[in-house]
Amino acid sequence: MILDQLKAATAEAHESLERRLHLAQHPVSRGSYSAYLRAMYGFVAPLEAAFGQLPPDLSKTLELERRCKARLILQDLEVLAPGDSKPPFCEVLPEQGTAARALGALYVLEGSTLGARWLLRHLAPLGIEGCSAYLNSYGEDLGAMWQRMRAVLQTHSRLHPEHDAELVATALQTFQRLDAWFVRCGAAEVSRAA
Secondary structure: OHHHHHHHHHHHHHHHHHHHEHHHOOOOOHHHHHHHHHHHHHHHHHHHHHHOOOOHHHHHHHOHHHHOOHHHHHHHHHHHOOOOOOOOOOOOOOOOOOHHHHHHHHHHHHHHHHOHHHHHHHOHHHOOHHHOOOOOOOHHHHHHHHHHHHHHHHHHHHHOHHHHHHHHHHHHHHHHHHHHHHHHOOOEOOOOOO
């Protein structure tokens, strides 16, 4: 099953990044939140532009317009750090160009949205209500949006099992490149294993 394959293939990379993410550590600060948002924007915005190349039927099924959240990150940054320059884009993104690759990258990005519920509680002492549109992007629909993402992945795997390896490889590559980008942006510690 594709969801089991994705979880198994990315578990170590996911756990490693979570442990080293400055935002997840104590004490929390507005500076670490700003660094997190800047890093996410630099990774998410160019990927979302690449997702624009997906076939219209898949974009509609994915509810891609709602899943694209870079604009929300910018909105939060404008409140959190008005006047700051727009964050730079990551130059080394996961490979795109096929539906399987896009789905692999989206699996990681949507999974990070799931973690937002924990981050919102963790960051509550900072009083970020006015600059948490990205973390709260789905509101009460968070679980439903994740279930629909899972369903798209399962359907794609059922219809195109020959693309499963590419999808899983891209999900792992997305974690690895996001990790390297977060370290480069100062939003995560360098891995001890690196």
